[in-house]
Amino acid sequence: MGSRQPFPQNPSPKTSIIFLAITISASLIILSAILYFLYYLWYSLVHRSRTSPFDATSPLNKLQRFSYKELKNATHNFSSSNSIGKGGSGSVFRGILKDGKLVAVKLLDSNSLQSEHEFQNELKILGGLKYSCPLIVSLLGFCVEKGNRLVVFEYMPNRSLQESLFFDHSNNVGSVNSLILNWGMRFNIILDVAMALAFLHLECEPPVIHGDVKPSNVLLDSEFRAKLSDFGLSRLKVEGENEIGVDLFSQELSGNLNAIGGENETPPIGTPIESQENDEVDFALALQASASSKNSSKMHRNAVKLAVNSLNFNFSSEGGNDVKGRNLKGKELSTNENSGEDWNFKFMPYNDDELSSLEQSKEFNLNVAMVVDDNVGAKQWGKDWWWRQDGSGELCSKDYVMEWIGSQICPSSDNPDWDEEKGSAQDKNVSNNSTPLDKCEEMNENPIQEPRFECLNNGIEKEDSKKWKVRSKKHRKMHEWWKEEHLDEISKKSKKTKRVRIWNNERLKVPHFGLGKCFEFSRRRKFNHENETADDQKNMEFSFRKGWRKKHHSRSDDLWSGDLFSRELSSTTSMRGTLCYVAPEYSGYGYLMEKADIYSLGVLILVIVSGRRPLHVLASPMKLEKANLISWSRSLAHSGNILELVDERLKDEYNKEQASLCINLALACLQKMPELRPDIGDIVKILKGEMEIPQLPFEFSPSPPSKVFSRSRRKTKGSLG
Numbered sequence: 001m002g003s004r005q006p007f008p009q010n011p012s013p014k015t016s017i018i019f020l021a022i023t024i025s026a027s028l029i030i031l032s033a034i035l036y037f038l039y040y041l042w043y044s045l046v047h048r049s050r051t052s053p054f055d056a057t058s059p060l061n062k063l064q065r066f067s068y069k070e071l072k073n074a075t076h077n078f079s080s081s082n083s084i085g086k087g088g089s090g091s092v093f094r095g096i097l098k099d100g101k102l103v104a105v106k107l108l109d110s111n112s113l114q115s116e117h118e119f120q121n122e123l124k125i126l127g128g129l130k131y132s133c134p135l136i137v138s139l140l141g142f143c144v145e146k147g148n149r150l151v152v153f154e155y156m157p158n159r160s161l162q163e164s165l166f167f168d169h170s171n172n173v174g175s176v177n178s179l180i181l182n183w184g185m186r187f188n189i190i191l192d193v194a195m196a197l198a199f200l201h202l203e204c205e206p207p208v209i210h211g212d213v214k215p216s217n218v219l220l221d222s223e224f225r226a227k228l229s230d231f232g233l234s235r236l237k238v239e240g241e242n243e244i245g246v247d248l249f250s251q252e253l254s255g256n257l258n259a260i261g262g263e264n265e266t267p268p269i270g271t272p273i274e275s276q277e278n279d280e281v282d283f284a285l286a287l288q289a290s291a292s293s294k295n296s297s298k299m300h301r302n303a304v305k306l307a308v309n310s311l312n313f314n315f316s317s318e319g320g321n322d323v324k325g326r327n328l329k330g331k332e333l334s335t336n337e338n339s340g341e342d343w344n345f346k347f348m349p350y351n352d353d354e355l356s357s358l359e360q361s362k363e364f365n366l367n368v369a370m371v372v373d374d375n376v377g378a379k380q381w382g383k384d385w386w387w388r389q390d391g392s393g394e395l396c397s398k399d400y401v402m403e404w405i406g407s408q409i410c411p412s413s414d415n416p417d418w419d420e421e422k423g424s425a426q427d428k429n430v431s432n433n434s435t436p437l438d439k440c441e442e443m444n445e446n447p448i449q450e451p452r453f454e455c456l457n458n459g460i461e462k463e464d465s466k467k468w469k470v471r472s473k474k475h476r477k478m479h480e481w482w483k484e485e486h487l488d489e490i491s492k493k494s495k496k497t498k499r500v501r502i503w504n505n506e507r508l509k510v511p512h513f514g515l516g517k518c519f520e521f522s523r524r525r526k527f528n529h530e531n532e533t534a535d536d537q538k539n540m541e542f543s544f545r546k547g548w549r550k551k552h553h554s555r556s557d558d559l560w561s562g563d564l565f566s567r568e569l570s571s572t573t574s575m576r577g578t579l580c581y582v583a584p585e586y587s588g589y590g591y592l593m594e595k596a597d598i599y600s601l602g603v604l605i606l607v608i609v610s611g612r613r614p615l616h617v618l619a620s621p622m623k624l625e626k627a628n629l630i631s632w633s634r635s636l637a638h639s640g641n642i643l644e645l646v647d648e649r650l651k652d653e654y655n656k657e658q659a660s661l662c663i664n665l666a667l668a669c670l671q672k673m674p675e676l677r678p679d680i681g682d683i684v685k686i687l688k689g690e691m692e693i694p695q696l697p698f699e700f701s702p703s704p705p706s707k708v709f710s711r712s713r714r715k716t717k718g719s720l721g
């Protein structure tokens, strides 16, 4: 037996070094593996939260899946020459597939949660339709690749109703159609949209609520027949929820966003509408109500009260405060305890003296701004979601409307809208002044093109210099007012940023492995930029699209006009739709019901008949009544003169009976109480002449109610027939 070699008790130093080296390298390997694993975990978590995985098990399987390359080739690498439109969630390109088929390819903005949801929603709803409907734009397929989301639709040669109605056809630059829609086309489009909604509401199981009926979502085929498109905001009505409805998509979206923002809880599914009514006042309605006043100076005061009241409503609830305990800086203007108790607006208890003194001072404007400032960092989503669909940050249509109100109330002495005594003489100037700018606005309506400042310049040149001086003075006032407002906000922000910086610097004393540096860097850049902005305020100017930027001294820069703002708004078409087409009962995360579509249809009908936008704001002095299409049509109905609303471009070449039917029907659809609005089935019957229009409330009718009403109604019918 060989003797066993004993294990060396004291290993040699060489062995120890080798042992130590092996241990250290093994630990390092394990450590790096753990770190890599953690990094991988973090990376996948972060990226998953940005884009939720596409559900391949949905009805989408039946849709054609295109490859990115295929669509890239079809659209010539998404060339600008193939661009046919831009919406809130992405750009649309014309493309030709390998088989020669003409298609419209919608390339959704990447890294946008909203686009992602709209993409999924559109595919789920359109892809889930059991059979296609000729009144709905066909969804041909989609592509999900390399972080890109694309949807392929049938191509509609005459594009959208928005372009057909508002594009300046007399000017050939970028002209789409050389023809103004005649009455027959308009009536057919109204009927088509109504029938498309009838299909969605009555023939789909579960019913589909479109949720975004507006001219840019009505596409026209080669014969100008309409098809409804854009189901990004649509909802499926859940069975058994007839009374309250459920908004799955918004629940999901609000949930996600709340998770991100960590603020303001979404009310649980099943919360009755009434509980939301109290803290919600529709801004557009506030304008409508204000504008419908007959007396213009009274109207002014109403606008002032309502605007502020409405702002306070929105903001007080957004800020998470008790609705009735409005505890805002602008509280001196907003203490109506009962404001939210019903759908009718209750004006705040101001006496005229108080108001006139407010109107004449900047104090009022500052108060309005304070309400905003105070809450600008508060709730950004939820109810506020509709305002912020464009995702463009702080300035969107809320600012636009505020600006507009500001323009109406700020230089009260300058604004003839409020001045009854200037009356007809002013009106003469109105038409003279408005023409070139109006045209400019409409030219710029084309969503394909960026705003064209040259045309504004042209418009300016056409005006005589005297008028222009007065106008630019007025615009400058507006401009300055906004600047002051914004500077206030900026200085507040700068202070806030400073505090954050100090806190951050303190915090960064803790070992941070340089990870915080990138955040600090971007913050510092932002901070520097903000300070710069405040310092260089005299050389800065403000634009809704670009925010504050260095002043360029061109003539068009002086054009701080309603036209410019109106155009800015029209470039974010979804904002316009949102602002003026959305039903008052729908608050962004609420219960979207069929009657919300009916309300939007009502606005759409008025827009089609009149050829005007719902909120038509021009720099030129014009009656506020006319600026707001809905309130104007209500007041015309009240005075028995609804045909005044019909598009002047049609001259007398329209069917008067059909036109008054459409306007009355629209007014019925625009009733504030959803249950009073007609069902889509009835609307189609009314349009087809198979049913009589329901009795409109007294406020929309020149005739007295009850028995007398029916007599006068017969009379009207007789005169129409």
Ligand SMILES: Nc1ncnc2c1ncn2[C@@H]1O[C@H](COP(=O)(O)OP(=O)(O)OP(=O)(O)O)[C@@H](O)[C@H]1O
Residues within 6 Å of the ligand: 084, 085, 086, 087, 088, 089, 090, 091, 092, 104, 106, 137, 153, 154, 155, 156, 157, 159, 160, 162, 163, 212, 216, 217, 219, 229, 230, 447, 573, 574, 575
């Ligand atoms: N199938 C199509 N055929 C032809 N043109 C189209 C088609 N789909 C969209 N377009 C054009 O592209 C434009 C943008 O459409 P998109 O649906 O992206 O946005 P939108 O409806 O204008 O705004 P948002 O998506 O914010 O509601 C439309 O106004 C229309 O001119």
